[in-house]
Structure formats: C-alpha cells, structure tokens
Amino acid sequence: MSDQVKLEIRNMTKLYKTGDGVRNINLTVNLGELVTLLGPSGCGKTTILRTVAGFLSCDTGSILIDGKDISHLPPEKRPTAMVFQSYNLWPHMTVYENMAFGLKLRKIPKPEIQRRITEMLELVKMSGFEKKYPNQMSGGQQQRIAIARSLLLQPEVLLLDEPFSALDAKIRSQMREELRKIQTDLEITVVFVTHDQEEAMALSDRIVVMNKGSFEQIGTPAEIYDHPASRYIADFIGEMNFIEQRDGTTIAVRPENVTLELGDGTGGDIGGYVRTIMMLGHFYEIAIGTDSGIVKAYVSAETAGKYKRGDMVNCYFEGTYRYEPDSEKKKEKIAPA
Numbered sequence: 023m024s025d026q027v028k029l030e031i032r033n034m035t036k037l038y039k040t041g042d043g044v045r046n047i048n049l050t051v052n053l054g055e056l057v058t059l060l061g062p063s064g065c066g067k068t069t070i071l072r073t074v075a076g077f078l079s080c081d082t083g084s085i086l087i088d089g090k091d092i093s094h095l096p097p098e099k100r101p102t103a104m105v106f107q108s109y110n111l112w113p114h115m116t117v118y119e120n121m122a123f124g125l126k127l128r129k130i131p132k133p134e135i136q137r138r139i140t141e142m143l144e145l146v147k148m149s150g151f152e153k154k155y156p157n158q159m160s161g162g163q164q165q166r167i168a169i170a171r172s173l174l175l176q177p178e179v180l181l182l183d184e185p186f187s188a189l190d191a192k193i194r195s196q197m198r199e200e201l202r203k204i205q206t207d208l209e210i211t212v213v214f215v216t217h218d219q220e221e222a223m224a225l226s227d228r229i230v231v232m233n234k235g236s237f238e239q240i241g242t243p244a245e246i247y248d249h250p251a252s253r254y255i256a257d258f259i260g261e262m263n264f265i266e267q268r269d270g271t272t273i274a275v276r277p278e279n280v281t282l283e284l285g286d287g288t289g290g291d292i293g294g295y296v297r298t299i300m301m302l303g304h305f306y307e308i309a310i311g312t313d314s315g316i317v318k319a320y321v322s323a324e325t326a327g328k329y330k331r332g333d334m335v336n337c338y339f340e341g342t343y344r345y346e347p348d349s350e351k352k353k354e355k356i357a358p359a
Contacts, residue, residue: 024053028211034083044235054209060222061232103172104181111156118152162193253345270347279340280319290336
C-alpha cells in the first residue's frame with residue numbers, strides 16, 4: 023500500500039428531501055488501500071459510494087481521483103467501477119458476453135478482449151465458465167464474475183456495495199479471502215460498504231465507522247476494536263459488557279478481558295452467579311448474573327469445565343473503558359483493577 027492519495031472526498035454533502043443523507047464528509051484513500059464504510063442501514067454509507075460512482079450528485083463539496091475533480095463527470099466517464107449486492111449480470115448473456123460488454127464499448131480489439139477475459143477468469147478461479155449463463159451458476163460464482171467484470175475495466179477505484187450479503191456464511195468467508203488476495207496482488211484501491219462488522223474487521227486496511235450521516239471514528243481494525251472512541255462504537259464493534267456505575271458513568275469491558283474465579287459472588291470487580299455456559303466453537307461463553315445485569319466472559323474449554331450453572335463467582339477486568347453520562351465520547355482508558 024502506497025502513501026499516494028488515490029481518492030479524496032472534500033467537504034461533501036448529499037441530502038435527500040427527507041433530510042437524510044451525509045454532511046461534510048472528508049476522506050482520503052491511498053493507492054492500494056482497502057477502506058470500509060461500516061454502519062447500520064440508513065447511516066449514509068451507500069450514499070457516499072454512489073456519489074463517488076456518479077450515480078448521485080453532490081449538493082456541495084468535491085470528489086477527486088489522482089488529484090482531478092470528477093464531480094461533474096457522469097458514471098461512464100469516471101475511472102471507477104461499482105459492484106452491487108445483486109450482481110447485476112445480464113441474464114440473457116453468457117459469462118464471456120457479460121465480461122466483454124464493457125471492453126467492446128471501449129473499442130478494445132477482440133484478441134485483447136479474449137486475453138483479458140481468460141486471465142481474469144483464471145484470477146477469480148472461474149476458468150471454463152465462459153459459455154455459462156448466470157442462472158446456471160451459484161450466487162458466489164455470479165459474484166465472482168461481477169467482480170471480475172469490474173476489474174476488467176481497470177478502474178482507478180473499485181467500489182463494492184455489500185457484495186457478499188446475499189451469500190451464505192461459508193461462501194461469504196471464502197469470497198472475502200479471495201477478494202483480499204486479488205486486491206493486494208493487483209494493488210487495487212477499494213472502497214467497500216458493509217453493515218457486517220466481522221466482514222469489515224477481516225478485510226480492511228482502515229475502517230470508517232458511520233452513524234447518522236457522519237463519521238464516528240476512522241482507524242485500522244485494531245485501533246477501532248482496541249480503542250473505541252465512543253460508546254456507540256464500543257457497542258457496535260464486537261461484544262462489549264457495559265456496567266453502569268453509581269456516579270452515572272459506564273464501565274465497558276470486552277468478554278475476552280473478563281477472568282473468573284470461584285468465590286462468594288461479592289469479590290473482584292463485580293460478583294455474581296453462573297447463568298449459562300455456551301460453547302461457541304473454539305471457546306465458551308459464560309454469562310454471569312450480577313446486580314448490574316449480565317456480564318459475559320469468553321474462556322477456554324478447560325476453564326469452562328471448572329464451572330457449572332449456579333456457581334458463585336468473582337469477575338476481574340483486565341482492561342476497561344469509562345464513558346461519562348450523557349456523552350458519546352470516550353474520556354479515558356482506566357487501568358486494570
């Protein structure tokens with residue numbers, strides 16, 4: 023990944039008649055970087071993507087690629103390509119015809135089209151599918167073709183709008199791995215939109231967490247996870263326990279940072295009893311009932327075997343965050359108890 027700025031959004035605002043949309047958006051994406059816009063439905067992430075693609079016009083502000091303002095250009099004139107959740111393959115065309123369509127519009131010679139398509143199908147592991155129609159392929163295969171078709175146009179910036187959300191969990195995971203490999207191998211600049219925080223954490227160089235049309239925090243997956251800048255982010259990214267304090271502040275601690283010991287249920291940072299023990303793959307979740315609500319701890323199988331429902335336990339927090347009342351901003355990270 024380079025330090026060269028490939029995409030820049032400056033003071034961009036796009037509002038709908040309802041008043042929804044995005045305001046004063048500023049973002050830079052470097053050459054070869056994969057940046058994810060993450061947030062719940064309606065937060066404005068797809069609006070940003072569609073303004074970059076040219077399907078929506080900005081009310082104010084500008085969009086630059088390689089330092090050139092493209093805000094006035096129609097979608098077909100922009101050096102971008104967009105992949106949608108719905109694949110958008112033409113059902114009456116074969117894979118080859120779907121992939122060749124954009125290249126033909128650009129007057130690329132037929133032998134060059136053949137060469138590019140053959141190479142791209144090999145890259146996305148779809149060699150031999152040239153004569154198949156979309157309805158003869160699975161969802162994952164169709165999405166591979168949709169991505170390959172976009173890459174054939176050699177865009178300066180690839181825009182992906184929840185491209186894997188219609189796929190089942192296992193295929194979605196495989197597609198993420200394939201996309202990340204292709205993206206890093208080809209050093210493509212990508213802006214990715216998703217509401218799935220696990221997907222964002224797995225794929226991204228940086229994540230932009232959005233809330234109600236604005237940016238809450240921008241950082242690497244580790245920065246977002248380990249240092250959430252607000253209670254909203256702490257709640258949205260990963261699992262988090264929130265314990266209300268008598269002074270009105272809230273203590274937040276992740277389940278993997280909660281350790282347990284058998285006791286009288288009144289010691290440690292908080293005490294209680296074991297409500298449930300659930301296996302979640304390679305680890306267990308133990309839910310502790312306390313006077314401040316349920317506190318979850320993630321533990322190994324060996325540790326889980328030491329407890330049973332109803333046991334009184336003391337909980338210790340290895341690292342916590344404190345959030346002030348009536349404020350979304352993190353005030354401090356406090357030391358372990």
